[in-house]
Amino acid sequence: MARSDSSSYFRRSSLFWMMVVTASLSFYTWTVFWPQDVPYSSLGPLGALAKHFVDYHYPVMYYGWFLAWIIHLFEALFALKVCSDKGIDSSSARLLWFAQTFLFGFASLGLLIRYKPDGRPKRQ
Template identity: 90%
Template sequence: MARSDGSSYFRRSALVWMLVVTLSLSFFTWTVFWPQDVPYSSLGPLGALAKHLVDYHYPVLYYGWFLTWLIHLFEALFALKVCSDKGIDSTSTRLLWFAQTFLFGFASLGLLVKYKPDGRPKRQ
């Protein structure tokens, strides 16, 4: 748990968000890199939408996949700045925030942004 000075504050994202993001990005990766292996007919409306996007808008999916990870990278770098701003100095804790934010995006970054270290004035 976090020390009282807040220099090693870390909270894990909610399991639900971790599951949603992991499944979503996994399905996105599957449709972009192995679209021939996706069982579209077994996935109902999601399969129909994915099939349509693969058939008619594949470049958007392909470049969108890279853009998604680029956005996650920028969120993770922003998490490092927020850690500095909030006085989280532990290198291992900052690395945890970076990795978690890179993998789960706003599901992690939101927890860090909401954190109010003791002794710092709260913005209104």
């Protein structure tokens, strides 16, 4: 999707990664805030692991949930810096990169980091 005008460059993350991140963070939120409602026995090994963490490491899970969102916020702020460095000046494109990176983390940021605005091929 290389364009000669990189000021409005935006590319959506892979649907696979969007679904993985959404499902993971949703399950994590569920186990942190409503652990009594999770059907652990129906989830196999994942349920057993989640139950163990809820029973024995709940404070780590609770603070880890906030830490995960803080990390996503810093990734999104870094995406804004990368947009500036790569000459993406369109406020709508920058907002899309910020929002997508905040929600999906490195699945989005990786696309932005790999983007070469001058059309040069990527180094392997």
